[in-house]
Amino acid sequence: MLKLDEIQKRLLREVADLHKVPEGAYNIRSNGKSAGRESTENIEIIPREDGQGLTVRIKAGTKNESVHIPVVMTESGIKEIVYNDFYIGEDADIIIVAGCGIDNCGNQDSEHDGIHRFFVGRNARVKYVEKHYGSGEGKGKRILNPGTEVYLEENGSMEMEMVQIKGVDDTLRTTKAELKTASRLVVRERLMTHGDQRAISTYVVDLMGEGSSADVVSRSVARDSSYQKFDAKLIGNAACSGHTECDSIIMDRGRILAVPGLEANNVDAALVHEAAIGKIAGEQIIKLMTLGLTEAEAEEQIINGFLK
Amino acid sequence: MLELKNISFMVNDDNNDKEIIRDVSFTVPDGELIAITGPNGGGKSTLAKLIAGIENPSSGRIIFNGEDITDISITDRAKRGIGFAFQQPVKFKGIQVFDLIKLASGKNISMTDACSFLSEVGLCARDYIDREVNASLSGGELKRIEIATLLARKPLLSVFDEPEAGIDLWSFNNLIEVFHGMRENIEDSSILIISHQERILDIADEIIVLKDGMVSVKGKRDEVLPHILGTSSAVPECRKGAMKPKGEDIC
Numbered sequence: 001m002l003k004l005d006e007i008q009k010r011l012l013r014e015v016a017d018l019h020k021v022p023e024g025a026y027n028i029r030s031n032g033k034s035a036g037r038e039s040t041e042n043i044e045i046i047p048r049e050d051g052q053g054l055t056v057r058i059k060a061g062t063k064n065e066s067v068h069i070p071v072v073m074t075e076s077g078i079k080e081i082v083y084n085d086f087y088i089g090e091d092a093d094i095i096i097v098a099g100c101g102i103d104n105c106g107n108q109d110s111e112h113d114g115i116h117r118f119f120v121g122r123n124a125r126v127k128y129v130e131k132h133y134g135s136g137e138g139k140g141k142r143i144l145n146p147g148t149e150v151y152l153e154e155n156g157s158m159e160m161e162m163v164q165i166k167g168v169d170d171t172l173r174t175t176k177a178e179l180k181t182a183s184r185l186v187v188r189e190r191l192m193t194h195g196d197q198r199a200i201s202t203y204v205v206d207l208m209g210e211g212s213s214a215d216v217v218s219r220s221v222a223r224d225s226s227y228q229k230f231d232a233k234l235i236g237n238a239a240c241s242g243h244t245e246c247d248s249i250i251m252d253r254g255r256i257l258a259v260p261g262l263e264a265n266n267v268d269a270a271l272v273h274e275a276a277i278g279k280i281a282g283e284q285i286i287k288l289m290t291l292g293l294t295e296a297e298a299e300e301q302i303i304n305g306f307l308k
Numbered sequence: 309m310l311e312l313k314n315i316s317f318m319v320n321d322d323n324n325d326k327e328i329i330r331d332v333s334f335t336v337p338d339g340e341l342i343a344i345t346g347p348n349g350g351g352k353s354t355l356a357k358l359i360a361g362i363e364n365p366s367s368g369r370i371i372f373n374g375e376d377i378t379d380i381s382i383t384d385r386a387k388r389g390i391g392f393a394f395q396q397p398v399k400f401k402g403i404q405v406f407d408l409i410k411l412a413s414g415k416n417i418s419m420t421d422a423c424s425f426l427s428e429v430g431l432c433a434r435d436y437i438d439r440e441v442n443a444s445l446s447g448g449e450l451k452r453i454e455i456a457t458l459l460a461r462k463p464l465l466s467v468f469d470e471p472e473a474g475i476d477l478w479s480f481n482n483l484i485e486v487f488h489g490m491r492e493n494i495e496d497s498s499i500l501i502i503s504h505q506e507r508i509l510d511i512a513d514e515i516i517v518l519k520d521g522m523v524s525v526k527g528k529r530d531e532v533l534p535h536i537l538g539t540s541s542a543v544p545e546c547r548k549g550a551m552k553p554k555g556e557d558i559c
Contacts, residue, residue: 289383295383
């Protein structure tokens with residue numbers, strides 16, 4: 001039976017919008033161990049023998065089902081690497097909700113490195129949602145280093161929504177994707193860093209098949225003395241289309257480095273990048289002040305909207 | 309009631325002090341619609357910004373409902389009941405039309421209430437309520453959303469800075485109807501519109517002509533309008549390029 005304390009429940013709400021045990025297939029990992037697991041007829045969750053991860057198999061043709069695999073950590077000083085592999089059968093249409101919440105009240109660093117591989121079958125569609133959240137007053141850092149690999153078969157599609165708004169001290173995110181004929185990858189990353197936090201996000205998207213497309217968009221806010229690096233590289237090896245965008249707001253002493261990269265190895269590859277970094281436009285603040293908001297309230301609304 | 313007392317405003321342009329507004333005084337009484345017109349560069353928009361608190365006068369006082377508001381912030385003026393519609397509506401990434409109208413109302417209003425304000429400005433609410441207030445909207449759409457935020461805010465004094473700028477003829481006709489409606493329901497509030505359009509000037513109680521930063525003519529509509537008709541201060545219809553040297557507006 002699944003037993004979670006209040007902090008763990010709060011973390012689950014933050015990272016997976018879960019208020020109770022999810023419906024459908026799930027695995028909840030808490031402080032390095034599985035705290036509950038359920039497979040369904042179409043979705044099989046198999047733990048790895050070493051305990052460090054899962055193999056998730058989704059049957060061909062599975063529609064409108066979801067898999068939740070949240071991770072919560074509340075003990076200080078845990079460092080773990082978890083390998084999760086997802087095999088999504090042909091024609092499936094599913095939602096995968098991951099996410100990691102760390103509450104570190106201690107003085108030792110807590111680190112979770114989730115290495116996810118997605119093998120998306122022909123015509124399959126996947127929506128992947130991943131939220132990262134950190135809390136706790138301890139001096140120990142909250143560290144998350146997600147590594148994601150996506151392999152899209154013909155006409156497969158994957159939409160990834162990745163959110164990290166609060167409390168994670170250090171992140172190194174690496175995402176790699178290979179796209180076959182007519183497959184499609186959409187990435188929406190939202191990031192906010194505070195204090196002395198550091199977040200690095202690297203993408204390498206290889207458009208291998210004819211008619212494949214990728215759209216990688218990051219919106220981020222760097223506050224206080226935080227630092228972000230967004231490094232997105234699209235490689236067009238066929239008649240394909242790719243777009244990458246980094247749109248960022250800097251505040252206080254925040255710093256952002258955007259490194260958009262395009263490599264076209266085929267004359268019919270159409271690749272575009274956009275990058276914009278700047279502070280909040282003064283006229284936006286003034287407009288909201290004429291609606292009765294204070295300057296601080298106006299800033300908050302503008303950032304909330306920007307990261308929505 | 310709004311009172312401007314001997315307002316002057318200087319800017320420093322290439323190390324030369326330039327007086328944009330020179331000793332301007334006038335009153336906007338409750339229940340009245342006052343229009344300010346005059347040639348481009350005459351200081352009209354600056355005057356509107358001075359009233360909203362976006363700029364601060366070099367000298368003179370601004371009194372609103374008996375209180376000296378000259379030194380208070382934009383936020384505090386908004387809280388006292390001054391509403392301001394920008395000439396160039398501000399765009400936001402991610403903030404939706406509904407968010408903006410809700411913020412303007414200052415309350416947790418329902419989607420239905422927000423939609424009613426959009427309908428008032430002639431926008432099909434269903435098509436707009438979820439849209440982002442960004443460059444995907446046309447100039448006319450942004451302008452009407454800007455006016456809808458003022459309707460939602462229900463200010464005691466509404467200041468419109470050239471509501472006709474940057475919009476198409478169809479939107480302009482709709483806008484005139486909106487102002488007619490506001491004029492009829494003015495009650496204890498008041499409206500100040502900066503405009504060159506004869507059809508807007510035509511619903512004003514009083515017209516002020518601002519030229520070279522000074523009030524050159526001021527009086528009841530029927531006294532002032534005949535003297536300025538056909539000049540750049542009162543453009544009869546939408547004549548392309550008639551008032552904007554850049555020719556950027558249809559209207």
